[in-house]
Amino acid sequence: MPRITLPDGSVRPYDRPIRCDEIAADISPGLARAAVGARVDGVLCDLTTLVEDDAEVSLVTATKGRPDADPDALMLIRHSCAHVMAEAIQRLFPEVQLVYGPPLETGFYYDMAVPEDRPISSEDFEAIEKEMKRIVEEDRPFTRVDRPVPDGLAKLEAEGSKYKVDNARRAIDGGATELSWYVTGTPGEHWEDLCRGPHVPSTGRIGAFKVMSIAASYWHGDADSDRLTRVYGTAFVDRKQLKAHLVQLEEARKRDHRLLGKQLNLFHLDEAVGPGLVLWAPNGAIVRQELERFISTELTKQGYFPVYTPHIGKLDLYRTSGHFPYYQESQFPPLLAQEQLSRFAKEGCTCAELSNRMAKGDIEGYLLKPMNCPHHIKIFASQPHSYRDLPVRLAEFGTVYRWEQSGEIGGMTRVRCFTQDDAHLFCTEEQVAEELQQCLSLVKIIFTTLGMTDYRVRVSLRDPDSSKYVGDPANWDKAEEACRAAARSLGAPFSEEVGEAAFYGPKIDFVVKDVVGREWQLGTVQVDYNLPERFDLTYIGPDNQPHRPVMIHRAPFGSFERFVAVLIEHFAGAFPTWLAPEQVRVLPISDKSLEYARRVQGDLKAAGIRAGLDASSERIQAKVKVAADAKIPYQLVVGPRDAERDEVSVRARGVRHDLGAIDRDACVETLAEEVAGRGAVTLRERHFAEALAT
RNA sequence: GCCGCCGUAGCUCAGUGGUAGAGCACACCCUUGGUAAGGGUGAGGUCAUGGGUUCAAGUCCCAUCGGUGGCUCCA
Secondary structure, three states: OOEEEOOOOOEEEOOOOEEHHHHHHHHOHHHHHHEEEEEEOOEEEOOOOEEOOOEEEEEEEOOOOOOOOOHHHHHHHHHHHHHHHHHHHHHHOOOOEEEEOOEOOOOEEEEEEOOOOOOOOHHHHHHHHHHHHHHHHHOOEEEEEEEEHHHHHHHHHHHOOHHHHHHHHHHHHOOOOEEEEEEEOOOOOOOEEEOOOOOOOEHHHOOEEEEEEEEEEEHHHOOOOOEEEEEEEEEEOOHHHHHHHHHHHHHHHHOOHHHHHHHOOOEEEOOOOOOOOEEEOHHHHHHHHHHHHHHHHHHHHOOOEEOOOOOEEEHHHHHHHOOOOOOHHHOOOOEEOHHHHHHHHHHOOOHHHHHHHHHHOOOOEEEEOOOOHHHHHHHHHOOOOEHHHOOEEEEEEEEEEOOOOHHHOEOOOEOOEEEEEEEEEEEOHHHHHHHHHHHHHHHHHHHHHOOOOOEEEEEEEOOOOOOOOOOOHHHHHHHHHHHHHHHHHHOOOEEEEEOOOEOOEOEEEEEEEOOOOOEEEEEEEEEEOHHHHHOOOOEEOOOOOEEOOEEEEEEOOOEHHHHHHHHHHHOOOOOOOOOOOOOEEEEEOOHHHHHHHHHHHHHHHHOOOOEEEOOOOOOHHHHHHHHHHOOOOEEEEEOHHHHHHOEEEEEEOOOOOOOEEEEHHHHHHHHHHHHHOOOOOOHHHHHHHHHHHO
16 A cells, blocks of 8 residues: 655555545645646656555646746646647647647647648737637646557557657557557547646646747658648746746847847848858957957967968868868868869869769869868978977967858858867877866866856767768777766766767867857867878877877867857847957047047057047937947046046946046056956946945 | 748838838037937938739749748758
8 A cells, every 4th residue: 555755754654546636635725726747756747647556756736826836847737738739720720630749948849740731820820829728718637548559559540640650659669558648628529649648637727828939840850751840839837927938038039149249230241241151340350359369368378389271271181181072061162273173164064073073082172171170280290299299289260161051050150151269289198188178177267257157068979870970989989988087077067968079089068058048069179089090190209109199179169150149148248348349438528528538538548448439419318328238338428527637437337327436547547457357357346336336 | 951931221110002111320400418319401222132913013923042930950
């Protein structure tokens, strides 16, 4: 007979198998009302689940009007809401076949096969929601019906849904001994769906929901398989939570780097230049340049040598490295040698022939470089190296070109031309561990300085079943173990992900999320035993014999394009003073103070500060507003009173009032310190701590 | 690359198949005002591009280009 242990440690003995909702009712009527599901020995399940043996049971509750919700409750609500949406859609579009509808972190989706002649569009959302509302208001119970495998399969086949048959087969392959359906209401009478569950007790427990968007997907995620329509929605315990979520989404969109990039004139994408080709406007260029300076200082400290290399190289170079022709489809087409080009033009050679002959190697040309490593390798190989010289660390802000799929390009996060803060380290096998650690600490310095604490670490390994990786498996094992060890030494949690490695070696990646929740790889450190082999790199060891060096590829920022995109969103465009394109703006009260304002600006510029001046004929109110919209860290308002006392009146970004006046020289000096120290000291804290508090 | 949606002034957006609009920004004039937008005047458009339907297309249809939301991909 089951003894039920509750989360508070108390134990309830029962003399018969007991349902979770009965347990809830035994504890309190309030709990019984609030419960939407249960966890039995940690496994989320229906409230009607029968507990037959001793178990730890906790009830999952969803209480309207409470700001915090149990993530499991939201999971149940969303999964259930996916059913309600599917029912609504099938009522409106009887031809639609359902595929798969799971809950997500922020909502749910349902994949479905929609007939081509009547696609679902966002214009249908209102009707769908209306239908859903009706189902929710009817408050019909979610009823589970289990069927033996043969009966279940027969039923699905009779219904003719290949997708659901496939789902069932997968469940069976996964060890299922029964197939379960969930009916929203009475079996035999109401709508039902093959589903593993669990669900909330009844449709009425879905507090508030919204159909969000529509997108395409592929069956099983396979681009060659059926195209499906994916409808996204979200659901919450109550309206208030849903609204808070929508407001949050709206706020996030305001931080979007594409929007801020335009508003703050940071970068520009121009149709005439080409998709995925970023033009850095002066303001964005300053941010990038500051980052370049910042990391250059660190690189010097860590013993890197700067190098410069061209943007193209001969095809043969990339045949050696393995970039060509294996990754041909993700590269810009090769540049043909001039005389060959004209010859082929005369011969009327087709593109397919051309690409064929290039792949075979009987045509020479140049490739826009997809990576910097081959060039750096050639610099290393241009001289003999003793083990005493190692490690050799070659660094370059190297621009690379990759032919990303058109649908993937967007903003500055995924582009076709980008500049990496790249470097390649050539070292002995014994040196790998320490070099890796140094690289990781560099990444950490960057993230810490910029206050970006919200990242995750991923150790990216090869997929042994895939053929896209080059080199000896034994070397891969060594490299992967080195990455694991280095990640461990970071002291932060990390996940290992198979199939994420580069073609030549495993990586330690730093991954962050953008405002819309998409993940991006920024910093990366990669161990490579393969390219040294392909290029036959050697150094002379203490035994006077040639040895193979190991390479480490690393880019702490990843690429400036992507990093700055994430940085814009991280700061919501309000860059710290050292990064801000315009660090200070001087605002004269009127033309009468223009001369003094110019003097202040001159002092600031002389101190190396990027200072602007608003010499327009607007009133001070307007100047303050415009400067605030431009997210300039400091505004110095100057009028006759300030000029007389050699002072400036300071306003700080984000503060709605005037902080007060201070001595002009003191202001310039502290600002210079703030910039030099990258925010270790700030003008606002040092001189206006009191004024800030009010 | 695939599917949906979108494309009107530098920006944000209105615009029943019947003469191309607003706000901001810009230029000039007035205003010289002590802390989150003073007032006026003006200039600015191959309505993404190319076809089609129509007496008539920014508006309807098709294609292309570009953007966007996903999917797939990301060496």
